[in-house]
Amino acid sequence: MEEMNIGQAAAAGGVSAKMIRHYEAIGLLSPARRTPAGYRVYRHHDVHNLRFIRQARRLGFSIEQIRQLLGLWQNQRRTSRKVKELAMQHIEALDERIRELQKIRQALAHLARHCQGDERPDCPILDGLAKGDV
Amino acid sequence: MEEMNIGQAAAAGGVSAKMIRHYEAIGLLSPARRTPAGYRVYRHHDVHNLRFIRQARRLGFSIEQIRQLLGLWQNQRRTSRKVKELAMQHIEALDERIRELQKIRQALAHLARHCQGDERPDCPILDGLAKGDV
DNA sequence: CTTGACCTTCCCATCATGGGAAGGTCTAGA
DNA sequence: TCTAGACCTTCCCATGATGGGAAGGTCAAG
Structure with missing residues (x-):
């Protein structure tokens, strides 16, 4: 399962498909690649991100704080x-x-x-x- | 100051005029009497209610809980x-x-x-x- | 009569999330 | 090959308590 639809990514990441779209809409996640039919496509890497977000939310960080944390996480020179x-x-x-x-x-x-x-x-x-x- | 406009009632009750209108809209307060011009009119009794609500909010009660508390407060047979x-x-x-x-x-x-x-x-x-x- | 402080209603925003409608896509089985 | 049903899409609305602000009416003091 190297490539996934949003439903599979949601299940694997522990968040709802609804929230994935929301995170994309507010720029917390970069826009997913699309199939010709317009379906969002996710890979293992993205699931990793989703888990990070879920865990940060569980610890009570706000979306804006998570935005910063994600930035740091992805920045090798942090x-x-x-x-x-x-x-x-x-x-x-x-x-x-x-x-x-x-x-x-x-x-x-x-x-x-x-x-x-x-x-x-x-x-x-x-x-x-x-x-x-x- | 036996009769007041919403601004005075708000100041006396410790809540915003905005919130008084809101409380009325959701039925937490009964609709205020109006002047011919449409201004809401409040009396000392109403300020008492507002203070009650403010205090209950401060203690973290939800509006629905306050609805019940107000009901009990005004019910002599509680x-x-x-x-x-x-x-x-x-x-x-x-x-x-x-x-x-x-x-x-x-x-x-x-x-x-x-x-x-x-x-x-x-x-x-x-x-x-x-x-x-x- | 004007000015400025008040009042009115109505709409929008917050924050993170879910519900649901209307409509398109994909897949497995008959 | 057709079809059912499980997906997906976007769009709008709701939550709870609160505030901001626009457009317009009212009132009191000067």
């Missing part, structure tokens, strides 16, 4: 410094997001802790939302 | 059990999301830890993305 920089930035962003969510979780748990959760209507959670100070 | 249930569900979701992000963060930090971050091109981060197993 420095690992640059790559690590991108990764560290992303870790920072993840930490930030985790802290935010934990803060929210704390606030909500605090309200819930004081709520009886019984048949009566009195509810510190609703009161807390209604106060809306902060 | 049970705090129901409210607490919603809150606990949301806490669960937050925990889930936090765990996900921490897992991602771990994986990325693991790759970065082995990356020299120097002038050479060799980079375990790129290698890790390229493997794309998992």
